[in-house]
Amino acid sequence: KRLILIGPPGSGKGTQSPIIKDEYCLCHLATGDMLRAAVAAKTPLGIKAKEAMDKGELVSDDLVVGIIDEALKKPSCQKGFILDGFPRTVVQAEKLDVMLQNRGTKVDKVLNFAIDDAILEERITGRWIHPASGRSYHTKFAPPKVPGTDDVTGEPLIQRKDDTAAVLKSRLEAFHRQTEPVIDYYAKKGNVVNLPAEKPPQAVTAEVKTALS
Ligand code: ADP
Ligand code: ADP
Ligand code: ADP
Structure with a gap:
């Protein structure tokens, strides 16, 4: 399956992704995770993205479209994928359509984490x-x-620099202004499923499985 997860920061996309990935053998591409790795490694991409991320604003469409275009070439992403946190603007959605058309595929379903x-x-x-x-x-x-410790590896956990009440405010503004129109974009094509993301994690997982069955 070729899936897109859309929802505001904290809506549970990252929590549900590994479960969907395990169940449906997909590749999971989270632009936020990839950007944070680039920032930590101080790559040219990370240096360009850092300022916007710290402020809770979106990084440029060209940067994230480039990351996704590259990542979709991975062998593990040929049979299906979960895009988590991408597309976040209508321009990104249009560019994704072109990328997928060029590969002879399209998006199957958009899971909207409503909260x-x-x-x-x-x-x-x-x-x-x-x-x-x-x-x-x-x-x-x-x-x-x-x-403070990861269950799987025992390594230390961290808090994200942008996970503060103040930066959340800008991130939510960006979500409503730039990302909600993406939901309408896909709704017009008829492949959006609304998930009740306020429910407990297991209940959301059950809804996800129903939506994908
Ligand atoms: P959240 O946990 O809030 O959903 P992410 O981890 O997906 O956030 O993203 C963190 C930050 O990375 C965003 O605030 C934004 O600056 C940047 N980012 C991630 N994905 C995109 C995207 N598709 N377009 C633009 N910026 C992005
Ligand atoms: P996103 O990737 O959409 O930004 P996360 O999956 O990281 O969101 O979830 C944000 C925070 O809320 C995490 O600390 C996570 O453990 C917690 N969380 C996720 N889903 C739920 C839920 N259904 N109920 C309560 N807390 C949740
Ligand atoms: P692959 O499908 O090629 O094995 P990975 O599992 O290494 O890919 O991860 C792809 C992306 O998903 C990376 O950006 C990684 O940080 C992120 N990721 C991996 N595991 C999880 C997880 N349990 N929760 C959230 N994000 C994850």
């Missing part, structure tokens, strides 16, 4: 991540077995 803004601050400020895998935990909703 009220009011819930997101608690989710974001309590989030801890394992940078190498992208796995996320939450101090209250999904605590690791050992506080």
Whole structure:
């Protein structure tokens, strides 16, 4: 399957992705994870992306489209993929359509993680991540077995620099202004499924499985 996950920061995209990936053998491409890795490695791409990310603004369409175009060439992404956090603007969605047309494929389904803004601050400020895998935990909703430590590798967890109430505000503004039109873009094509993302993680997983069955 070729899937897109759309939702505001903290809506649960990263939490559901590994489950979808395991179940349907897909490749998981999270532009946020890839950009953070580039920033940490101080690559030319990371240096260009850092300022916008720190402020909670979107990085340029050309940068992220380039990353996705490259990543879709991976052998593991030939039979299907999950795009998590991409496309985030209508321009990105249009460019993705062209990329997929050139490869003779198209998007099967868009999962829209629908959730009220009011819930997101608690989710974001309590989030801890394992940078190498992208796995996320939450101090209250999904605590690791050992506080501050990844369950799988035992490595330390970190808090993202942009996971503050202040930066969340800009990220939500960007979501409403630039990314919500992407949902309409796909809704017109008729392949959007709305998920009740306010439910507990297991309930959201069940809804995802129904949507994909
Ligand atoms: P979230 O956890 O809030 O959904 P991500 O990890 O997906 O956030 O993204 C973190 C940051 O990376 C964004 O605030 C933005 O600056 C940048 N970013 C990620 N994906 C994109 C994209 N498709 N287009 C532009 N910027 C992006
Ligand atoms: P996104 O990738 O959409 O930004 P995450 O999956 O990282 O969001 O989730 C944000 C935070 O909320 C994480 O700390 C995660 O553990 C927690 N979380 C994810 N899904 C739920 C849920 N359904 N209920 C409560 N907390 C959740
Ligand atoms: P592949 O499908 O080629 O094996 P990877 O599993 O290495 O790809 O990961 C692809 C992208 O997904 C990377 O950006 C990585 O950071 C991210 N990722 C991997 N595992 C998880 C996870 N459990 N949760 C969130 N993101 C993840």
